[in-house]
Amino acid sequence: MTQVASGRIGLAPMEGVIDVVTRDLLSADGALDWTVTEFVRVVDARLPARVFLRHCPELEHATCTTSNGTPVHLQLLGSDPDALAANAVHAQALGARQVDLNFGCPAKTVNRHDGGASLLRDPDRVYNVVRAVHEALMPLGINVTAKIRLGFDDKQVALACAEAAEAGGAAHLVVHARTRREGYRPPAHWEWIGRIRARLRIPVIANGDIWTLEDYWKARTLSGCTDVMLGRGMLADPWLARRIKHWQRTGEHLTETPWAARAEVLTAYAQRIRMHLPEKIVVSLLKQWLNQMRGRDDEAARRFIALRRRTELQAFLDGLTPDIQEDISPRQEVAIEMAESPVIKRCSQ
Numbered sequence: 234m235t236q237v238a239s240g241r242i243g244l245a246p247m248e249g250v251i252d253v254v255t256r257d258l259l260s261a262d263g264a265l266d267w268t269v270t271e272f273v274r275v276v277d278a279r280l281p282a283r284v285f286l287r288h289c290p291e292l293e294h295a296t297c298t299t300s301n302g303t304p305v306h307l308q309l310l311g312s313d314p315d316a317l318a319a320n321a322v323h324a325q326a327l328g329a330r331q332v333d334l335n336f337g338c339p340a341k342t343v344n345r346h347d348g349g350a351s352l353l354r355d356p357d358r359v360y361n362v363v364r365a366v367h368e369a370l371m372p373l374g375i376n377v378t379a380k381i382r383l384g385f386d387d388k389q390v391a392l393a394c395a396e397a398a399e400a401g402g403a404a405h406l407v408v409h410a411r412t413r414r415e416g417y418r419p420p421a422h423w424e425w426i427g428r429i430r431a432r433l434r435i436p437v438i439a440n441g442d443i444w445t446l447e448d449y450w451k452a453r454t455l456s457g458c459t460d461v462m463l464g465r466g467m468l469a470d471p472w473l474a475r476r477i478k479h480w481q482r483t484g485e486h487l488t489e490t491p492w493a494a495r496a497e498v499l500t501a502y503a504q505r506i507r508m509h510l511p512e513k514i515v516v517s518l519l520k521q522w523l524n525q526m527r528g529r530d531d532e533a534a535r536r537f538i539a540l541r542r543r544t545e546l547q548a549f550l551d552g553l554t555p556d557i558q559e560d561i562s563p564r565q566e567v568a569i570e571m572a573e574s575p576v577i578k579r580c581s582q
């Protein structure tokens with residue numbers, strides 16, 4: 234891998250997964266440059282303050298940052314330009330410092346109600362939404378940004394949608410390098426992000442399937458983007474942003490993330506969310522996170538198999554630290570019960 238110029242790294246929004254605690258934990262080492270909330274869904278009415286605060290408790294800090302000072306952008310999802318503009322202004326009044334618009338959500342319920350990726354069928358609609366929010370926020374000194382996929386069914390209007398977001402006033406554009414129809418099936422088409430980047434003047438940020446330093450390098454090389462956004466890769470390896478920044482700074486590779494560091498993140502997560510969530514949900518969220526880790530780490534895979542049936546929180550946490558005696562191959566295939574969990578189901582983006 235040849236050295237690339239240093240670039241910024243954002244943490245992707247992930248509904249039902251990346252909450253205030255996750256943002257805080259994953260940004261703690263200072264390697265992330267910004268984070269984004271789960272989407273706040275706007276239908277028509279102006280939403281009450283509590284909805285914004287639930288999605289973005291960081292609004293209560295004057296700077297709207299995580300505890301180490303990493304900016305948190307608030308994401309809105311909807312299709313009605315006026316309602317989105319009114320809610321963006323409300324979010325700003327509550328403390329939002331940047332508003333992001335979701336044009337990528339593939340969830341059927343959201344698309345049926347004309348939100349998320351369904352707007353990508355018509356670039357004019359992307360333009361109208363971005364424009365309305367931009368015009369409402371500009372006098373308040375706040376930027377609007379947008380996050381798109383490469384299209385709904387196909388990539389025919391990918392460039393037109395990206396251009397529409399720029400013309401509407403987006404300060405940057407994140408591109409998840411797949412269409413809605415492609416879901417999460419690899420490969421991510423990083424070269425398509427490159428085509429978009431070549432047409433736009435605003436920063437374009439590459440997103441999709443960056444799991445390792447090598448993926449990062451390939452995504453940057455193929456897209457030509459300087460900045461990237463990491464989602465599942467940061468859950469699988471909480472050191473990924475640090476690993477990338479370290480390599481950019483020194484040209485050297487950090488060692489593999491030790492299991493102890495992963496277990497520490499999971500334990501810290503549980504300790505914080507157990508204060509306000511039922512034990513069953515905490516365990517389910519931990520399994521969900523461990524499930525993301527296991528594809529990239531044999532020890533995580535071993536723990537996942539050993540702990541997957543545990544429902545009691547303390548027993549689960551105990552199983553993260555001591556040596557597990559059960560004789561199970563890390564490569565053994567297991568049914569992913571988590572796919573059935575209400576949390577994961579909600580997050581079918």
Ligand SMILES: Cc1cc2nc3c(=O)[nH]c(=O)nc-3n(C[C@H](O)[C@H](O)[C@H](O)COP(=O)(O)O)c2cc1C
Binds near residue numbers: 247270335581
């Ligand atoms: C469970 C889940 C929830 C997601 N929620 C959101 C969301 O609220 N807003 C959004 O713009 N994208 C959402 N996404 C898409 C991610 O931000 C990102 O674009 C996608 O996961 C690809 O990046 P990755 O391969 O680095 O994970 C979600 C993805 C997943 C897997």
